Amino acid sequence: MTADDGDRVRDVDTVGVVSYYVRGDDYVPRSDSENHRIDRSTEIVEAITEHLRGQDVSCLLNQEAADGLSEEGVAVSTMAEQADFVVTVGGDGTVLRALGAMNPPVPILGVNTGRVGFLADVEPPDAVDALDEALQGFQVERRGRLSVEVNGEPLPPALNETVIVTSRPAKIMAFDVYHDGDEVESMRSDGVVVATPTGSTAYSMSAGGPLVDPRVDARLVVPLAPFRINVAPWVLGMDGETTVVPTRIEKNASVVVDGADLADVGRGDEVTFGRADTDALFVDTGLTFFERVQEKLY
Numbered sequence: 001m002t003a004d005d006g007d008r009v010r011d012v013d014t015v016g017v018v019s020y021y022v023r024g025d026d027y028v029p030r031s032d033s034e035n036h037r038i039d040r041s042t043e044i045v046e047a048i049t050e051h052l053r054g055q056d057v058s059c060l061l062n063q064e065a066a067d068g069l070s071e072e073g074v075a076v077s078t079m080a081e082q083a084d085f086v087v088t089v090g091g092d093g094t095v096l097r098a099l100g101a102m103n104p105p106v107p108i109l110g111v112n113t114g115r116v117g118f119l120a121d122v123e124p125p126d127a128v129d130a131l132d133e134a135l136q137g138f139q140v141e142r143r144g145r146l147s148v149e150v151n152g153e154p155l156p157p158a159l160n161e162t163v164i165v166t167s168r169p170a171k172i173m174a175f176d177v178y179h180d181g182d183e184v185e186s187m188r189s190d191g192v193v194v195a196t197p198t199g200s201t202a203y204s205m206s207a208g209g210p211l212v213d214p215r216v217d218a219r220l221v222v223p224l225a226p227f228r229i230n231v232a233p234w235v236l237g238m239d240g241e242t243t244v245v246p247t248r249i250e251k252n253a254s255v256v257v258d259g260a261d262l263a264d265v266g267r268g269d270e271v272t273f274g275r276a277d278t279d280a281l282f283v284d285t286g287l288t289f290f291e292r293v294q295e296k297l298y
Helices: 032-054 063-069 076-082 092-100 124-135 289-297
Strands: 002-004 008-010 014-018 058-061 085-090 108-112 138-143 146-150 153-158 161-166 173-179 182-189 191-195 218-224 234-237 242-248 253-257 260-265 271-275 280-283
Touching (some): 058 063, 085 124, 092 108, 182 234, 191 242
Parallel strands (some): 085 108
Antiparallel strands (some): 002 008, 138 280, 146 271, 161 191, 253 260
């Protein structure tokens, strides 16, 4: 891979393909919709791998997809060391799972066979054309991520959000929120979402948070079902340090990073957020944030 100034990549030699929807013949789908998603994902993965090999581009499959196709596969972490970019076939969850296995990340081109697809914004009929365009060279789109620590112990970075939520349903919690040492808010709620602008279209939006252009350098703090009507979401600077401290809790709460339940916290524990050392990288498809919102949400 060769990168020009301005994060443009040219001279693509190796492409990774990741899908967790490709299954072997012995797998029994749980619903008709899952069966449809598996069939569609398998068809796209086969078309992409065939097209890459026809272009004399080396193609690496993640182990799960390779097992479903009776081919050789590699771990996504190994793929990231060799591939110039990675095509994910699935939904936003597939993108987040693949990204979590990459250290450091490589650019991702997401093909959407899931539901909404804010991160996987290439629709299946356009998959091969989008792949061809990327093979000719592409611009890298950077998305900032949150660093997350619990009492000083690091967790994986979050691209969308980190949620602190009670592990006991219908039990309210109390939190103090600080930013660069200043008290921002004391709240009683079912939990709190700390999100990036990229994640503003995910859980944060469902909790009443604003939609934020990913080019805005900020993080969001959004309460979940707050007890007081005058508790509002906050938009804070990305370079500062935000700390959330549970102050009243009957049982431990869960810290969930991009959908993965990773830690428990109790009263007085500190969950601290900063700017992650590495950004998430995407193949720029030319679709703007506002076009995505109009296409996906309306």
